[in-house]
Amino acid sequence: MTRMILYKEWLKTRWTLAGIAAVVAALTFYCFLNLGKVVEIRGAALLWETLVAKDTVLTEILRYMPAFAGALLALAQFVPEIQHKRLKLTLHLPYPQGRMLLVMVAFSLLSLTVLFALQAGVCALCLTRWIPAELLARILRTMAVWYLSGWAGYLFVSALCLEPTWRMRVLELLVAAGFLRLLFLTPVPEAYNGFFWVLLLYVMASGSLLFLGVARFKEGYQD
Amino acid sequence: MKTIGKIFLSLSLALLFCWVAPWLYRLITLKAYATPFTLYSCTLHDFTSLDRSDEREFRFIDRSGGVHGDEAQPMFYASILASRGALPDSIEGRKISLEEIDYHSVIASSDPKDVNRTVPPVYLLMESVPERLELKDPEDAMVSRKSGIDIYDMATNTLRADKTAALNAALKARGFVFPARLFAGKPSHRKEYDEGYLVTDAEGKLFQLKQVNDSVTVRHFPAADGIGIDFLMITEFENHATLGYLTGADGCLQFLCPDGRIINTTVPFNPRKEDLLIVGDMFYYTVKVSDDKGERFWALRSSDFAPVDSMSRAYPHQRNLPGISFTSSTDSRVKLRLQQ
Structure with a gap:
């Protein structure tokens, strides 16, 4: 049954996932095409100087992409479920409801993680040619928060989709907006170093909102 | 759930x-509120604050309310006074000239945001004695690691093994204990000369690393041993009056002289929480230390950095x-x- 649910999620989201993968690939390619040109014209020393002296990690063009990717995937996955109350049918399948929601969420989070890991891997591979491990680690530590925003974007938009009433949806929207603002408070590299694990725990805890929405739906709350 | x-x-x-x-x-x-620009006057021997209530006029107010013109700050406004023929020939019995005033003019600042910045352990290395005299952009960089300092050629991202081995051997010979803790330097060609980096080792001892003819020289400052340095700043002023500023365990601002002496100014300064502004001239240094509650000023005599006066100003309570x-x-x- 788990395999069937995964297949259903794959059918729903494959084109969205393909589109996200294409945008991720294109942005990454564009970013490194630019950096390659800079190195060709001005030399790799400029990358060192910029990374050391300025508040940049050279890959800022990728900053908001994970959050958009997460939100888009959540819409592709849950909008079909709430249209014409198909969620009711899904919840009536002979499978524990909690586990079903968990499988659906795990499918998307894993898909996003694979995409983000691939992108981070490509970044690391390209940059290793030009900069030492210490500067590369600085870039990846900074990008980790961007990827966290991808997970947060997915979980909050999913929760908004599954919540049956507008009153509660507005409250969740306030929390989502506040949290995403927090993840993009400053562009300074490594600004979130000491706080990352707290944010990660918070994002994981935000998954409980999905279960709250489903429970309220089952209890008959609706506008 | x-x-x-x-x-x-x-x-x-x-x-x-x-x-x-x-x-x-x-x-x-x-x-919003603004605080007036304040300097110690070498002619009035008092702090004077710029009053811009009348935007057409530059007026300086001393602490007793006396109103003065530009002549209250002949060091800071020397060019303007000279253009009016109003620059005095001598002050405190010392002959002055525009060139000399310019040569001794010093401005330095420190912002807690910079001090608290998370920086990568990578430090660009300039050539201090460039072949064509003008400072050039760095080509090598030092990467501080647990077991030593590695030098990389930035263009190729490759380790310069010989240079690295020579530097680490020189550091060990002078008693440097790895890993390095603090680095302070200004790797920019927009300065008169290069003094390299001031560095503290794992035991808090102070060293200077400077690249001369493609080789990194090491100098140890025994006078700084045991101070407990927690803040370092390199100065590189035209007059070579100081090599750097630092703070130690006693929480006071100290000046590192080119001859290796350390002078404690007794000015309390917490670089992680307070801003520092130093404006110096031939006669006095005005040191301003400020935080969100207010600002404190000290006047130090330029010849020996001894405090001669101080004042404070509180910001309005918000x-x-x-x-x-x-x-x-x-x-x-x-x-x-x-x-x-």
């Missing part, structure tokens, strides 16, 4: 309120709502902070 969801949402909304409400309150109630915030004016880190 439903209960956890409810608790999560309630807690999140409470945190959001505690974050946004004080911010909104500040946004609405905050009143009422804040208690709450939480994630950013601060003294660092760039994002973390949960309680606000009183």
Whole structure:
């Protein structure tokens, strides 16, 4: 049954996932095409100087992409479920409801993680040619928060989709907006170093909102 | 899970309120205020503050309320006074000239945001004695690691093994204990000369690393041993009056002289929380230390950096709502902070 649910999620989201993968690939390619040109014209020393002296990690063009990717995937996955109350049918399948929601969420989070890991891997591979491990680690530590925003974007938009009433949806929207603002408070590299694990725990805890929405739906709350 | 969801949402909304409400309150109630530019006057022997209430006039007010013109600050406004033929020939019995005033003019500042910045352990290495005399952009960089300092050729991202081995051998010979803790340098060609980096080792001892003819020289400053240095700043002023500024365990600003002496100014300064501005001339240094509560000034005699006068000015009290915030004016880190 788990395999069937995964297949259903794959059918729903494959084109969205393909589109996200294409945008991720294109942005990454564009970013490194630019950096390659800079190195060709001005030399790799400029990358060192910029990374050391300025508040940049050279890959800022990728900053908001994970959050958009997460939100888009959540819409592709849950909008079909709430249209014409198909969620009711899904919840009536002979499978524990909690586990079903968990499988659906795990499918998307894993898909996003694979995409983000691939992108981070490509970044690391390209940059290793030009900069030492210490500067590369600085870039990846900074990008980790961007990827966290991808997970947060997915979980909050999913929760908004599954919540049956507008009153509660507005409250969740306030929390989502506040949290995403927090993840993009400053562009300074490594600004979130000491706080990352707290944010990660918070994002994981935000998954409980999905279960709250489903429970309220089952209890008959609706506008 | 439903209960956890409810608790999560309630807690999140409470945190959001505690974050946004004080911010909104500040946004609405905050009143802008400016503090006047203040310097110690070598002619009045008093602090004077620039009064711009009448925008057409430059007036300086001393602490007893006396009003003066540009002649109250002949060092800072030397060019203007000279253009009017009003620059005195001598001050405190010492002959002065525009060239000499310019040569001894010193401005330095430190911002806690820079001091608290998370920096990568990579330090660009300039050639201090360039072949064509003009300073050039660095080609090598030092990477500080647990077991030593590695030197890389930045263009090819390759280790310069010979140079690295020579540097680490020189450091060990002078008693340097790895890893290095603090680095202070200005790897920019927009300066008169290059003094390389001031560096502290794992035991807090102070060293200078400087690249001369493609080889890194090491100098140890025994006078700084045991000070407990927690802040370093290199100066590179035209007059070579100091090599750097530092603070130690006693929390006071200290000057490192080119001959290796350390002079404690006894000016209390916390570089992680306070701003520092130093404006110096032939006769006096004005040192301003400020935070969000106010600013304190000291006048130091330029010849020996002995304090001769001080004053303080409190900022108007701004009422804040208690709450939480994630950013601060003294660092760039994002973390949960309680606000009183």
